[in-house]
Amino acid sequence: MTSSPTLDVVAIGNAIVDVLARSDDAFLAQHALTKGGMQLIDAEMAETLYADMPQAKEISGGSAANTLAGLAALGAKCGFIGQVNDDQLGAVFAHDVRALGIKFDTPVMQGDIPTARCLILVTPDAQRTMNTFLGASQFLPEAALDLDLIQSARILYLEGYLWDPEQPRAAMRAAIDAARNAGRKVAFTLSDNFVIDRHRADFIDLIEQGLIDILFSNEGEIQSLAQVDDFDKALARFADKVPVLVSTRSEKGAVAIVDGVRHEAPAAPVSQIIDTTGAGDLFAAGYLAAHLEERSVEDCLALGAAAAAEVISHWGARPEEDLNLIRAKLFA
Template sequence: MSHYDLYAIGNALVDSEYEVSDALLQKMGISKRHMTLIDTPRRAELLAHVTHLQPRQTGGGSAGNTVVALAQLGGKAFYSCKVAHDNLGDFYVKDLQAQGVDTNLTHTRASEGQTGSCMVLVTPDAERSMCTFLGVSAELDDAALHAQDIVKSKIYYMEGYLAASPTGLSAALKGRQIAREAGVALALTLSDVSMIQFCKAGLDAMLGDGVDYLFCNQEEAQVWCGTEDLETIRSTLKKLAKIICLTRGPEGSEVLTADQSWHVPAEKVKAIDTNGAGDMFAGAFLYAVTRGYAPNQAATLGNHAAAAVASQHGNRLTLGQLSAIKAYALPPLK
């Protein structure tokens, strides 16, 4: 019997979210809608531009958001990541524990360095642009893996951002091998266009001979496939995974398999902040499929949960919000 519904590996980051104008974003020299890795000097330079703004601070990281969503919905999750012995590290560990997510951080933390953080800059059109300082997360390695828990999980989930870190990629691949040999399903998110453009070899390695679940948004799919033609994109993605979740913002989502495809309409909301929406979709989708729901039903839950995130500021929903969404979006299992 599986002990965990989801075992994930990714970058542990504390998000600081700022509401900014397009003019300020341009002045800061930031690529809109995408994630950019930054070093300590660049981080100090960017922070100097927003000293007049008060950020919202939350636990973050793509896979971190996904495991928290699944746990809040009632699933059981384990998260492998790396933080330092500093205030942000303490904040991150307490946040995971409060959400009911098990983690290697109760056993292993970096003795030196800084916990990773992400400046999330949200413009009035609800787009989020991210500047990520990895800190000790850049040194994530296979010491963070709990093989005994991977083999007791239903799904092993890899964050595509790890393609930018040699040690993080190596750890993700070692976990992938452990999962595959134990018959655990594999899942991958492409994470961001920048990963496809600059770290595609790492993503290819995580895909390997194929995964069970692949998550990407339309822009990522277009860049991966080198085309905007949806039929070509669909046929290309079907070769990579057994089940593909293609999120398309206001157009909803598509779930593709070799034999079937579903278009699941989006919940109509006014988008305020898209940070974390894709992560939320993945967490809700994986919660539903591990409970026995069909892929299109899982995508319906994912759409509703992602829409709720996009219609507010912040990358997380409350337990109460998700409980209400689950009751509304999922029919009782027969």
């Protein structure tokens, strides 16, 4: 008999340190970067771009880790599984995650493949252009999984970005099996259109098999997954296959279809958008935090929107304001 969960969420994701710098459109054009997108780069490109970047700020990041940071700030008990190297950035990442109260014990990788970093250029319109060198994170082996940790959590949270490399993909499949064998829920975020383009068949197969309980996306991602240009048609394609289907729409708010019933919520007000990095990650954090508290779907959407609004009001993908105060005001 499976024991009762002792953690709320365990996430598997890229263990990345974000390097953020202010930029302009001319710099993006000079380096042939697609504004607002995310591309994978090799070590040589990472070195070249880093050398040319304006003064930067280093902050631990990674999509799933950002979501856990928000969840931990809201009082959830969390664990993280991700691969870093035994190097300086790896030590920075591990320190930052553990300082948030998140359990992180994945064995470090030895050798000359450095810890991953994401070079993020933020233009004056707050769009972020991400250039990711996956480094050690793409070599997370199945052997590094702590299956007891996975089975101890109410929800296993997976980021689509990490589905791209072969080893982590196999690890996440094993993690899904472990979670479901323990009767736990599996949440999955689609992450980016480029990931969907490469792994659409895999993602649809996971959905068709009923292996995903909570699916997070934005408007463009769900349309890409469904291969349609209409948002409502895209939602309809998967609404009866996922118990909880959530899709954000930037300033148009967000939609959740839960057990076939559609719910909508507006975007939370923001006085000034500084940096959109982590908006989707923190939306997922807010939504899941309220979901874990068994609040209404409307409350889940509202807390997701509030957490996203907080993170886009400053630099970086980790919350700076007290999310508990934001939640208290929201549900007062």
